[in-house]
Amino acid sequence: MTTMSDRYQPPLSPARPTMRHVAALAGVGIKTVSRVINDEAGVSEATRQKVLDAIGQLNYHLDVTAGSLRRAGRRTLSVGLLLPSVSNPFSGEIHRAMEDALGARGIAVFAASLDDDPQREKAIIAAFLGRRVDGLVLTPIAKNQAYMIPEHSRNLPMVFIDREPVGVEADAVVTDNSVGAAKAAAHLLANGHTKLAYLGDRTDIQTARERRRGFLEEIGKAGIPTSTLPVIENLHDEDSARRAALELLSSEDPPTAIFSSQNLVTFGTMRALKELGVHKRVALVGFDDFTLADMMEPGVTVIAQHPERIGVLSAERILARIDGDDQAPRTYVVPSELIPRGSGEIRPPA
């Protein structure tokens, strides 16, 4: 005789209950069940209890998607969120703020990563449209969002993050990229630097161009010629930034201060500075804050964006649009903030 008690029991698989089952068990019509679940008026307390009991007994969960098919306004109670990558902390913060604001309204969030790939942007949007999301919040990559015109004219609520849309009119929530970069420039100038350099991200990314513009314009205003200032771009990962910085710093007349336009570029630059042993002599200001920046040697001065703030604002806007707000689209600017931590306050050699 073998004992079977420790064998895996494939579970029974009773059909998932529907309103009909609940109605039958409670001895009422399905419409009454619907009324109870949706808290509609016109159900006696006794009936309500019977229905609730049946729901509990069957462990019934309303099928939101089936409901949305018929429901007025056809709300699916879901929105699509397109981010650079869900694994990057900046995106994560935005995602989190969005989740909290929308979750409170019973709206679920589909999140997806774009990886700077315009094709992917379109494919994901198509997938989300197929799910009939109530709204779209996205950090656009494609040069142009004209392909969204059909949806736009169907009044699909959309909010653009990080960059204003091209080809459709819609709300946008952005960081003051050029202003932030100008602050970085002003800060380095104020600390006495005249030999500056710019290390930047891919030039097809609008925010990268804005940052470059802000940085260079501010320097120009100070009367320092920008035509000879080293501007190294299209650095999209840590290692290419590191190598660019190494080369730059090993050149004949190296800069005494560097502005890096993005997180990974900042990391690469930090590595280069450290490898050459000049991390305490060459000034650095990076765009984007990061964890432990204050624990580095020296602490890294940054232009911090406020992703939670961006997320909260975007959530507000998409909710307002979903609720029918039809004001003219606006762009909301979230100010960046210079956080001095040491690396940006290094003064040029005398």
Added chain:
Amino acid sequence: MTTMSDRYQPPLSPARPTMRHVAALAGVGIKTVSRVINDEAGVSEATRQKVLDAIGQLNYHLDVTAGSLRRAGRRTLSVGLLLPSVSNPFSGEIHRAMEDALGARGIAVFAASLDDDPQREKAIIAAFLGRRVDGLVLTPIAKNQAYMIPEHSRNLPMVFIDREPVGVEADAVVTDNSVGAAKAAAHLLANGHTKLAYLGDRTDIQTARERRRGFLEEIGKAGIPTSTLPVIENLHDEDSARRAALELLSSEDPPTAIFSSQNLVTFGTMRALKELGVHKRVALVGFDDFTLADMMEPGVTVIAQHPERIGVLSAERILARIDGDDQAPRTYVVPSELIPRGSGEIRPPA
């Protein structure tokens, strides 16, 4: 006369097209449209083209949710993912790996943050069930998952991450927490330490308990009494960890090596070490890798988990279950890895 060209034009809002519209425009029946879209056989090439043209012209997108209502197996092509917080990098990595694997199959991911709140866990699961997700991947917080028994017996695919479920049998993908912690202990012992300390997370978190166990057992094996070894727990954020470490290090007979059981605890400890100026004299090994750990002074030795690996494996398992795999549930262990970077190789004072 005022010009209106720059005024906002609220867009027209033609109804979203359905298969019926496509069918009418193409001059075919709706079933034929369905066949074309789903690549079913039995449609002549000519008809196919007509339908595809109509789809393009109307900018039609199949309504996946409506389809899932009728489709065999009722797949909604969505899964729910419950993470500690979408804003934490560890969760982000898992999310990303999941998104990639499931996205390739046309499955969308609902992600939500638990914040270590058992109530939230239940609420979010209820919300996901209401959306009829095809599967659930979760990092459980609640002591017990017995409340999921009804779903489990309805064969809802589930995969648990980070911790084996209690109360239901299901696949789990976990890090070898106790083994990893033991490695940390062994590493510190091998470097000559005998005065060690443990700084840990909340004791109601299973992984935290595992790590403590692994750490203390390994030390016990080496013949060092663990009863007097400082074990400070329930440190759940950076600042409480910092304060605990400060106190510990200022005590009469401070440890020469510290093991911190989690990211935030590690950060707090690093701060304390630095504040006291002993970061180059007291050894530290932290559980969980983090960005720029190698750039700290000294580099921080960690027991790294592999969240991408965990994500990939979880995605594989949930897909297999969705595809009908009905083997007995298993627990998959993803090995952690000790990465020496300096802080863990500091030797005790002679």
Added chain:
DNA sequence: CATGGCCTCGACAACGATGTCATAACGAGG
């Protein structure tokens, strides 16, 4: 030319829910 088989294709019901509307029950007012 009749027959049968294959290929295309569409009518129809159904999925699980909700909006509409009709009806039953009941007490109030005449």
Added chain:
DNA sequence: CCTCGTTATGACATCGTTGTCGAGGCCATG
């Protein structure tokens, strides 16, 4: 006792899609 308004309730159509099934057209075979 009839009428009326109010409240509680359910029958039914419907949302957009897919599964089932049968109809019709065409071609090859005998």
